[in-house]
Structures are given as structure tokens and as C-alpha cells.
Amino acid sequence: MSNFFTCVIVEDDISSSDFIKNVIAANFSEVTILSAIPSVREAERELQRLKPDFVILDINLEDGNAFTLLKELDTISFKILFVTAHNEYAVEAFKFSALDFLLKPIFPEDLIISIKKIINELQNQQYHKQLEAFFHNYGKNNDQKKLVLKNLEAVHIINLEDIIYINSDNNYSNFNLKNGRKILVSKTLKSFDERLQEQSFFRVHQSYIVNLKYVLSFDKKKDMIVLLDDISLPVAQRKRSALVDFLNR
Structure with a gap:
């Protein structure tokens, strides 16, 4: 260089x-x-x-x-x-x-x-x-936006609509996509929470951000949310009310 x-x-x-x-x-x-x-x-x-x-x-x-x-x-x-x-x-x-x-x-x-x-x-x-x-x-609506993820392997460009959920792995974030693909990046979940909160994503738990488009059901008794492909994730009690509000929009 x-x-x-x-x-x-x-x-x-x-x-x-x-x-x-x-x-x-x-x-x-x-x-x-x-x-x-x-x-x-x-x-x-x-x-x-x-x-x-x-x-x-x-x-x-x-x-x-x-x-x-x-x-x-x-x-x-x-x-x-x-x-x-x-x-x-x-x-x-x-x-x-x-x-x-x-x-x-x-x-x-x-x-x-x-x-x-x-x-x-x-x-x-x-x-x-x-x-x-x-x-x-630039100039696209939310459904069409792409997100750039960088890790040691490559720079990945993914459609927001392809993300089912993101889970925290210590100081890393793991992106779980519709095609079963997973991408691990060395950024905290908090950094993506701030970036995605206006894009139909919701942090249901300190360890999970979900794409609300893929929510199939929310079991209020068990505090569990079910996503596409029957993926079940916990919902923090303090997030219950806000989650219900989002789902009712």
C-alpha cells in the first residue's frame, strides 16, 4: 500500500x-x-x-x-x-x-x-x-432499504426485509435471515437497535431485535413471540406493552 x-x-x-x-x-x-x-x-x-x-x-x-x-x-x-x-x-x-x-x-x-x-x-x-x-x-422507502454489514470475511449487503431477527452474542450481533443464512458482525445489538428502530424492527429483549413483519403470534401468558419458521423468542416484561402497541398499528 x-x-x-x-x-x-x-x-x-x-x-x-x-x-x-x-x-x-x-x-x-x-x-x-x-x-x-x-x-x-x-x-x-x-x-x-x-x-x-x-x-x-x-x-x-x-x-x-x-x-x-x-x-x-x-x-x-x-x-x-x-x-x-x-x-x-x-x-x-x-x-x-x-x-x-x-x-x-x-x-x-x-x-x-x-x-x-x-x-x-x-x-x-x-x-x-x-x-x-x-x-x-437514497430515495427509497423503508421496505427497499439495504443494510451494509462488515466482518472479517467480507462486506455483506442485505435487504432489511430479509432479516427475521438479530440476536446478541456478547459484543457481537448475529443476523438471522430468511434463507437460513447467518451473519455475525463485531458490533453490539444496541448499535443496530438505534439504526433500525424506525424500520419496523423492535427490541423485544436485551438479547433480541425482531422484524415485526414476521411476527406470527405473541403469547402474553408465556411472554413469548413466534416468528416466521416457528422461531420462538422471549419478550421482556417491560417490553410487553410497547410491543402490543406496535403490533396493533
């Missing part, structure tokens, strides 16, 4: 562009900034000519949208750090696709952390799967 990396900044605000340049110059001697570009039109031409290792890309530019720019490129051979003002719709797509993004205003420490992460992952062959998932998620 190369010890030197090249970067292009695509940002139409001069003060923001200068800020990014200064942070990189002060903290990353191994990074060379090839160009700072203010527009979609110029970026489309220059990115294909310069072929940087990574791009710091503002979403809303003076002459268009960064997503339109990316779709116009023949190939995307660089990593991207997206920069955006608060936009819940875009932020949700970023989170599900495991792509890097920063919300404005940008703080130096956050930018440094993001660039370090990009440098560490530059030669990750699975990156473009994440980008593909992002474009799928």
Missing part, C-alpha cells in the same frame, strides 16, 4: 475549502491536495483527469447536486467523504450504507478522524459495494 495519498476538494464555499486545506496541511503530510474545485461541471472533468485517491465532496454545489455528479462519472475509483448540511433523508442513507459523511459545521477533530479512516480503508476492495448500497437507499 502506498504511503502517499492524493485528494481533491469539491466545495463551492471558499472559507470551507480553505479550512479543509489547512486541516490536511497541518495533520497529514502524506496527503497531497491536487485541486480545490467549486462546481459540478469542473469536477466532472477534473476528477476523471486527476484520478485522486479520495475526494472531500460537498453535496450542494453552486451549479448542481453531488449525487448527480457521481452518477455522471464513467467510473468512481476514489473514496469519498461527503459533507452536508443537516438533511435527515440523506443522513439515513449514509448510515445504512456505512459511508463516511460529516455534517456542517465541520470541526477539525471530526475531519481528522474521517480522513484517517479513509486512509486506512483506501485499498478496501469492498468499498464500492457500500457506494452502491448508498445510491440504492
